[in-house]
Amino acid sequence: MDFFPALTDAHRAFVERQPVFFVATAAEGARINLSPKGMDSFRVLDAGTVAYLDVGGSGNETNAHLTADGRITIMFCAFDRPALIFRIYGHGTAVLPQDDRWDALYAQFTPLPGTRQIFEIAVDQVQTSCGWGVPVMTLDRERQTLSKYHAGQSDAERLAEWAEHPRSIDGLPTRVPTIAPAATGAAR
Numbered sequence: 623m624d625f626f627p628a629l630t631d632a633h634r635a636f637v638e639r640q641p642v643f644f645v646a647t648a649a650e651g652a653r654i655n656l657s658p659k660g661m662d663s664f665r666v667l668d669a670g671t672v673a674y675l676d677v678g679g680s681g682n683e684t685n686a687h688l689t690a691d692g693r694i695t696i697m698f699c700a701f702d703r704p705a706l707i708f709r710i711y712g713h714g715t716a717v718l719p720q721d722d723r724w725d726a727l728y729a730q731f732t733p734l735p736g737t738r739q740i741f742e743i744a745v746d747q748v749q750t751s752c753g754w755g756v757p758v759m760t761l762d763r764e765r766q767t768l769s770k771y772h773a774g775q776s777d778a779e780r781l782a783e784w785a786e787h788p789r790s791i792d793g794l795p796t797r798v799p800t801i802a803p804a805a806t807g808a809a810r
Contacts, residue, residue, distance in 0.1 A: 636708060642701075644696070645695075646695040647688060649691045652794055659674060663731070664696075672712070672743045672745060673717075674740065677768060677769075678736045685739065687794070689794070692713040693711075694741070695711050700753055700756065703758065705754050709751075711748070719739075728740065728804075781802060
């Protein structure tokens with residue numbers, strides 16, 4: 623197990639090859655949240671900053687936990703060879719379409735239907751470990767179900783649905799988008 627104060631070029635290359643990552647957050651008195659993510663939604667912005675584009679799904683726990691506590695852990699696993707587990711420990715904030723920083727940050731991503739927010743994370747430390755217990759698997763394909771679901775909604779319908787749920791499952795407040803992101807953005 624090795625720790626680093628920031629991401630190296632080798633770390634960045636590893637992260638860019640991974641089709642899935644996991645996000646963990648917690649807040650006092652609330653459940654620990656652990657969510658899988660994919661959809662080419664993660665970006666290394668620089669050695670000390672990462673971000674991921676969040677598409678609306680079953681809840682908004684990460685937003686609530688980051689508002690309450692700020693701590694976040696991102697984990698990548700190599701499901702191919704060589705084995706590796708890579709964790710990013712940091713503090714994050716939600717950037718929503720109505721926020722001043724949105725346009726510059728959103729330009730780092732390929733737009734996805736149902737984009738709700740971007741989580742920007744200041745890296746505190748990164749860790750690598752062996753990953754020898756992680757199975758070797760191959761990616762068949764990305765699921766299109768969530769993208770198809772959001773593509774079938776208008777911006778107004780999506781915003782209204784998110785506005786109906788301004789709290790986490792534990793009752794913590796969340797920030798919700800009040801405007802829809804533009805359908806365009808820059809690819810990396």
